[in-house]
Amino acid sequence: xxxxxxxxxxxxxxxxxxxxxxxxxxxxxxxxxxxxxxxxxxxxxxxxxxxxxxxxxxxxxxxxxxxxxxxxxxxxxxxxxxxxxxxxxxxxxxxxxxxxxxxxxxxxxxxxxxxxxxxxxxxxxxxxxxxxxxxxxxxxxxxxxxxxxxxxxxxxxxxxxxxxxxxxxxxxxxxxxxxxxxxxxxxxxxxxxxxxxxxxxxxxxxxxxxxxxxxxxxxxxxxxxxxxxxxxxxxxxxxxxxxxxxxxxxxxxxxxxxxxxxxxxxxxxxxxxxxxxxxxxxxxxxxxxxxxxxxxxxxxxxxxxxxxxxxxxxxxxxxxxxxxxxxxxxxxxxxxx
Amino acid sequence: xxxxxxxxxxxxxxxxxxxxxxxxxxxxxxxxxxxxxxxxxxxxxxxxxxxxxxxxxxxxxxxxxxxxxxxxxxxxxxxxxxxxxxxxxxxxxxxxxxxxxxxxxxxxxxxxxxxxxxxxxxxxxxxxxxxxxxxxxxxxxxxxxxxxxxxxxxxxxxxxxxxxxxxxxxxxxxxxxxxxxxxxxxxxxxxxxxxxxxxxxxxxxxxxxxxxxxxxxxxxxxxxxxxxxxxxxxxxxxxxxxxxxxxxxxxxxxxxxxxxxxxxxxxxxxxxxxxxxxxxxxxxxxxxxxxxxxxxxxxxxxxxxxxxxxxxxxxxxxxxxxxxxxxxxxxxxxxxx
DNA sequence: TTGTACGCGTTATCAA
DNA sequence: TTGATAACGCGTACAA
Numbered sequence: 001x002x003x004x005x006x007x008x009x010x011x012x013x014x015x016x017x018x019x020x021x022x023x024x025x026x027x028x029x030x031x032x033x034x035x036x037x038x039x040x041x042x043x044x045x046x047x048x049x050x051x052x053x054x055x056x057x058x059x060x061x062x063x064x065x066x067x068x069x070x071x072x073x074x075x076x077x078x079x080x081x082x083x084x085x086x087x088x089x090x091x092x093x094x095x096x097x098x099x100x101x102x103x104x105x106x107x108x109x110x111x112x113x114x115x116x117x118x119x120x121x122x123x124x125x126x127x128x129x130x131x132x133x134x135x136x137x138x139x140x141x142x143x144x145x146x147x148x149x150x151x152x153x154x155x156x157x158x159x160x161x162x163x164x165x166x167x168x169x170x171x172x173x174x175x176x177x178x179x180x181x182x183x184x185x186x187x188x189x190x191x192x193x194x195x196x197x198x199x200x201x202x203x204x205x206x207x208x209x210x211x212x213x214x215x216x217x218x219x220x221x222x223x224x225x226x227x228x229x230x231x232x233x234x235x236x237x238x239x240x241x242x243x244x245x246x247x248x249x250x251x252x253x254x255x256x257x258x259x260x261x262x263x264x265x266x267x268x269x270x271x272x273x274x275x276x277x278x279x280x281x282x283x284x285x286x287x288x289x290x291x292x293x294x295x296x297x298x299x300x301x302x303x304x305x306x307x308x309x310x311x312x313x314x315x316x317x318x319x320x321x322x323x324x325x326x327x328x329x330x331x332x333x334x335x336x337x
Numbered sequence: 338x339x340x341x342x343x344x345x346x347x348x349x350x351x352x353x354x355x356x357x358x359x360x361x362x363x364x365x366x367x368x369x370x371x372x373x374x375x376x377x378x379x380x381x382x383x384x385x386x387x388x389x390x391x392x393x394x395x396x397x398x399x400x401x402x403x404x405x406x407x408x409x410x411x412x413x414x415x416x417x418x419x420x421x422x423x424x425x426x427x428x429x430x431x432x433x434x435x436x437x438x439x440x441x442x443x444x445x446x447x448x449x450x451x452x453x454x455x456x457x458x459x460x461x462x463x464x465x466x467x468x469x470x471x472x473x474x475x476x477x478x479x480x481x482x483x484x485x486x487x488x489x490x491x492x493x494x495x496x497x498x499x500x501x502x503x504x505x506x507x508x509x510x511x512x513x514x515x516x517x518x519x520x521x522x523x524x525x526x527x528x529x530x531x532x533x534x535x536x537x538x539x540x541x542x543x544x545x546x547x548x549x550x551x552x553x554x555x556x557x558x559x560x561x562x563x564x565x566x567x568x569x570x571x572x573x574x575x576x577x578x579x580x581x582x583x584x585x586x587x588x589x590x591x592x593x594x595x596x597x598x599x600x601x602x603x604x605x606x607x608x609x610x611x612x613x614x615x616x617x618x619x620x621x622x623x624x625x626x627x628x629x630x631x632x633x634x635x636x637x638x639x640x641x642x643x644x645x646x647x648x649x650x651x652x653x654x655x656x657x658x659x660x661x662x663x664x665x666x667x668x669x670x671x672x673x674x
Numbered sequence: 675t676t677g678t679a680c681g682c683g684t685t686a687t688c689a690a
Numbered sequence: 691t692t693g694a695t696a697a698c699g700c701g702t703a704c705a706a
Contacts, residue, residue: 352683352685
């Protein structure tokens, strides 16, 4: 790798001049020199050493994309189509803005913070922070942060949350199910936190508005531990006999649930109706086609990245929170009864 | 961020000593000093600045993971479940080995090389290099490289290819289809290059061994352009009427094809048999369950990362090429006739 | 218009 | 056992 110093040496110029030409600070450089330097740079294919630049400028041009995992989580994060689509959008935006993306997977906020400060990361995109995660980050990290699908955002200027109106999404679809004549509607999830809690609340509101009583019993609790999932889904198939419909908190769960129903000869939607949430790529490949709530995964990623990059440029975010709107997608898995 | 210099100042020591303690070069440091420094480091939560370290050591601890795209490709790369699973494995290995992962998506080898040298990346994992891509990389990049699913590997010491015996995989499944009584078997793909070519050759060999003539007509060519896919699949459904089975070059294509068949009321496997390749997570969620060829996507990623990391440690790779074995998975989409 | 000199944080060499 | 000092490559204030 050729360095500025070497170039300056060969051209009998100073490093300053070369550096100035590289950065277009050409007001004070003679045209001939500019030309000479430019030509030479091209010839040798000069590439700046970013470590040296970062060291000198105290920046990194790196945006950290942090996925906080929990132990024993069913799907490896990157394989989750929703995550993958979001990251696709994020990656493109970051790249086009001249930044670099570094992905961190970790169960530990401390580990994440260490990596972030080791690399002197310029900005952060955080997924699914829970509890006091956000606060712990904000205490140690004082640069722009964009959270995705995070409920509790500390009231910090450099924090922005990108979310979805989850409650409204589930409200819409459950309302639709009720309109189709369903009154016994289960809610399937592996937890009742954060985003899933919101979705549960929308479900509850729709039922209550229709004068249908909601009981804890209607919660179809799926295990989140890899080795227990199959078993818990088996049990839920039994439980489903008392229901005409089940709303699943995600497309993935809906697909998994339908598999078990199929394997037992229970037909969707003839015997039971099922709905999902997300409308991800793989749900779209399913047949019968899944009735679900659509959200723009890639768009969410793009928005997160753009918001962060804008903050990096010194712009104040317009608001601490951006909430996107979900959209009901009616397909074939919810039957009129 | 506290620096070594500051620490040395506060402790009335030299930076050398502090640095030595940090790196466990404690043969020549007194126990008391070690203790004192260690304690202080803990207290202040010292985190090294990796830019400075990289600059001094002329390394980066970064492993570049390069996905070369082609314009208009149907699936965004990271959303491809096979890619996602592989990256999951790669990421974990890289992280556990104390390296950092940087993902590059690009259509241009030049752009990739620029980024790689900008960051002074220590090693590279390349996916699907085509034609002279590999050679162009090897000309400019002289550190360890592991390719995945690449056919032409230049005879370079620092290049290793991780592949799958694709031809054998398709040979096995097509042979199975023949054993099930099928004789008119189509081959569906969107191209006939690299890995897909290998899979085609295995298909061909199985048919030829069974004395079945193979014609160009049996190639079900699907468009790879986003906006033309639907249409081309429609046409292939018509074409399928003359066949009892279609072997698809990937699970994804098999799923897409089956969707179109389903939407036209053509049943799998009753009316036509379908097989895939990869056995990815989403294919496993499909019903009827897909008969396919299994390969360990995550394992492939892990192997690629481990091989590279071993080379980074100075070990010579045992061989220029590691070829994994695929495995036939019989499920429900191929019917005995 | 061009050049000198220094600082960024770390590691390494060699002297004390 | 410890400490000064140079070096890595770049950007920049300031001097010429």
